[in-house]
Structures are given as C-alpha cells and as structure tokens.
Amino acid sequence: xxxxxxxxxxxxxxxxxxxxxxxxxxxxxxxxxxxxxxxxxxxxxxxxxxxxxxxxxxxxxxxxxxxxxxxxxxxxxxxxxxxxxxxxxxxxxxxxxxxxxxxxxxxxxxxxxxxxxxxxxxxxxxxxxxxxxxxxxxxxxxxxxxxxxxxxxxxxxxxxxxxxxxxxxxxxxxxxxxxx
Amino acid sequence: xxxxxxxxxxxxxxxxxxxxxxxxxxxxxxxxxxxxxxxxxxxxxxxxxxxxxxxxxxxxxxxxxxxxxxxxxxxxxxxxxxxxxxxxxxxxxxxxxxxxxxxxxxxxxxxxxxxxxxxxxxxxxxxxxxxxxxxxxxxxxxxxxxxxxxxxxxxxxxxxxxxxxxxxxxxxxxxxxxxx
DNA sequence: TTGAAAACTGGCCGATCGGTCAGGCAAGAT
DNA sequence: ATCTTGCCTGACCGATCGGCCAGTTTTCAA
Numbered sequence: 207x208x209x210x211x212x213x214x215x216x217x218x219x220x221x222x223x224x225x226x227x228x229x230x231x232x233x234x235x236x237x238x239x240x241x242x243x244x245x246x247x248x249x250x251x252x253x254x255x256x257x258x259x260x261x262x263x264x265x266x267x268x269x270x271x272x273x274x275x276x277x278x279x280x281x282x283x284x285x286x287x288x289x290x291x292x293x294x295x296x297x298x299x300x301x302x303x304x305x306x307x308x309x310x311x312x313x314x315x316x317x318x319x320x321x322x323x324x325x326x327x328x329x330x331x332x333x334x335x336x337x338x339x340x341x342x343x344x345x346x347x348x349x350x351x352x353x354x355x356x357x358x359x360x361x362x363x364x365x366x367x368x369x370x371x372x373x374x375x376x377x378x379x380x381x382x383x384x385x386x
Numbered sequence: 387x388x389x390x391x392x393x394x395x396x397x398x399x400x401x402x403x404x405x406x407x408x409x410x411x412x413x414x415x416x417x418x419x420x421x422x423x424x425x426x427x428x429x430x431x432x433x434x435x436x437x438x439x440x441x442x443x444x445x446x447x448x449x450x451x452x453x454x455x456x457x458x459x460x461x462x463x464x465x466x467x468x469x470x471x472x473x474x475x476x477x478x479x480x481x482x483x484x485x486x487x488x489x490x491x492x493x494x495x496x497x498x499x500x501x502x503x504x505x506x507x508x509x510x511x512x513x514x515x516x517x518x519x520x521x522x523x524x525x526x527x528x529x530x531x532x533x534x535x536x537x538x539x540x541x542x543x544x545x546x547x548x549x550x551x552x553x554x555x556x557x558x559x560x561x562x563x564x565x566x
Numbered sequence: 567t568t569g570a571a572a573a574c575t576g577g578c579c580g581a582t583c584g585g586t587c588a589g590g591c592a593a594g595a596t
Numbered sequence: 597a598t599c600t601t602g603c604c605t606g607a608c609c610g611a612t613c614g615g616c617c618a619g620t621t622t623t624c625a626a
Contacts, residue, residue: 211572211573211574211622211623212572212573215573215574230495231413231495233411233413233414234413236612236613236614237613237614237615238612238613238614246573246574246575247574247575247576248575248614248615249574249575249576249577249615249616249617250573250574250575252614252615252616253573253574253575254573257614257615258614258615312411312492314541315409315410315411315541343550344553344554344557347539347546347550347554348554348557348558348561350538350539351535351536351538351539351554351558352535353535353538354534354535354536354537354538354539355531355532355533355534355535355536355538355562356531356534357534357538358530358531358533358534358535358537358538359527359530359531359534361494361495366527370523370527373524374524374527374528374531377524377528378528378531378562381528381561381562381565382535382558382561382562385561385565385566386565386566391602391603391604392602392603395603395604416582416583416584417583417584417585418582418583418584426604426605427604427605427606428584428585428605429585429586429587429604429605429606429607430603430604430605432584432585432586433603433604433605434603437584437585438584438585567626568625568626569624569625569626570623570624570625570626571622571623571624571625572621572622572623572624573620573621573622573623574619574620574621574622575618575619575620575621576617576618576619576620577616577617577618578615578616578617578618579614579615579616579617580613580614580615581612581613581614582611582612582613582614583610583611583612583613584609584610584611584612585608585609585610586607586608586609587606587607587608587609588605588606588607589604589605589606590603590604590605590606591602591603591604591605592601592602592603592604593600593601593602593603594599594600594601594602595598595599595600595601596597596598596599596600
C-alpha cells in the first residue's frame, strides 16, 4: 500500500514551496519556481491548489493548527501560568516551524488582508496578550517586540542550530517579559 | 529664488517612494505607483534615477549616513560606553527613521545582494556588536534579536506615537542587553 | 481487458513588470 | 529670433507573472 499519487504530489509541492518561500519570500517565488522544484508543471500546482494563496495556506497550515492549540491551552490557565506556558510553548513552536515562521514574518501585512488567514492573525494577537501577561500597553508592546525579535531570529536557518535557537528564544523572552 | 525643478521633482519622488515602500514593501511597489504618487510619469522617475534600486538607495541614504556616523562615534568609546551610547542613539534614529527602517526590515535578504548597500550592511553588523557589548555568541544573537524586535516595532506608523516608540525601544533594549 | 476517473501537461491569455527611446516643451544665452 | 540645454513624456519592448483550458497520459476498479 503506497501513498496515493495525489497526496505524494501535494506534499512535495508544499515541501518545496516552504523551502522556496523561506529563502526568497512569498512574493519573489513564482508558481513556475515551485513546480520546477517539485518536479511537475505549473499547471499541476494549480490543479492541486486553487491559486497561489492556497499554496501559502497549505504551507502555513500545520503551524496555524499548533498555534490554535497553544492559544486554546493557554486560555484555560491563570494569567501567570498562561504567560509561562506561552513562553515555553512558543519557543518550542518557533524552533519547529522556524522556516514557516520566516515566511510569516514577511507576510504580516499581506496576510492580514486575506480572510483565509483571519484565524491565524487572531491567534497571534491572543498569544501576544498571553506573552505580555498584563493589560499594560507597554507590556503588550514589549510582547509584540519579543515576537518580532524571535521571528527575525528564525531567519537564515543555517546560521543557528535548533538548540541554539531554543536557548536564544528562552533567554530573550525571559529577559523581555520577566524582567527582574 | 525657488528650488530648481530638478531637486523639487527628485525630492518628491523620494518622498512618495518612501511612503509607498513603507506601506507595501519595496517589491510590491512599481515604478508606475511611485510616478503616479509623485505626479509625474514613470519615464521621469527613470530619468532622475538609474533604475528602481537607485530609488531605494536614495530613500535609504539619510538613514545610512546617520548609521555610519553612529558607528564611527561608537568605535571611539570603551566597550561599555559604546553599548550605552549605541542604545540611546539607535533608539533615537529608529524613531526618526521609523518609516525607512520599516522598509529595510523586509529588504535584508535583498539588500545583502546589492553591492551599493554593502556599507549599510557592514555598519548594521558593527552596530550589532556594539549593542551586544561582548563577544559572547549568545549576546550577539540577543543583540540581533533586539534589532529585529525594534524593526518590527517600527511598523504600522499610525499605531504608536514617537514618544511611545522611544519609550518602548528604551525599555526593550535595556531589558535585553542590560539584564540585571 | 477495458473504460471511466484522476493526474498531469503544453500552450495560451491578459496584465504588469522594469526599462528604453525618440521627441516635445519651456527657459536662458547669444 | 534662434539655438542649446535640461526636464519631461507617450509609446513601445521583452520578460514574467498568475491563471485557464483542451487534451494526453496514468491509474485502477469492474
């Protein structure tokens, strides 16, 4: 029992699209680039995905699901525990999805205009509130600052190992959000 | 004595280009967009500037000059004073050039490929070292983290006043780089 | 073995991109 | 009045973009 051709091709397209988006950014990658990298034709990409944004949605899907899970779990905790939980879990997800996150970074203005990503944007906002651990506007800004710093640190994947990434995220988030 | 037409047009093109780059990003803004906003034709833009990257260079020029000045001044200080000086001055420049910085954020991968921006990239690296205040790779990463966070905070110019920006940068940079 | 459904593709479309070029037009010098 | 110089433009170019469609190849159940 081998994987159906449908799933195999779809998966390869998503895999290559992620790799290319990560290296050059969504806008700078054409459907032809994705098709060539995936070993099929541009028409095949459009056969499996209803347009370029649909490819992006597929690339972002796993991270979006895990982020939703994070937010749902944090919502059931008290404020301090929610902050602590979010710091640790966000660090872990950042490492796991460092490539995907690099894509999101560049796309924040674009994504906010696409209704199919409304859930992702809303969850990102909720996570910011959990990270801030307070309603103070300054702390909310600092939390947003932290997210941006972390997104930037995910770039250039070859530059840092996963362990170094984890350590950096942990140190930076704690310094910013849990100052002594 | 009115400004010569040459300078007036050039200045307006740069002004509108900055505004558009800031809102939509370099790649998503066409020469036609800039020309329309500046009230001239696309050919006029290309008459004054030798291609689209030259427009970008003109937009980035003032910030590039001030960054070079910052680095030169910090280079003459002891390590601790250099870090302190860089924190304060970088905060100030971030507020002054928040629009320009927003443009740079998206362009880091692109700019590094353009030789005309080598100086800007090199100065940015030097500033990272001053911010880190140490040769420890972790602190260098934290400094880079801080810069990314700050660049992200410059986005959405209408969302924060200059004073709020200044305060946020100061708090965040100190928490990250001068932890107690 | 066969036939229908699924997977896939080459070729084409209109739009838009950055960039070029020949020439129009206003202004100051002669 | 004429000429030169600098500023500006419409028209056009080749390339490339996302997307579409008619038709071919592959797959697989009956």
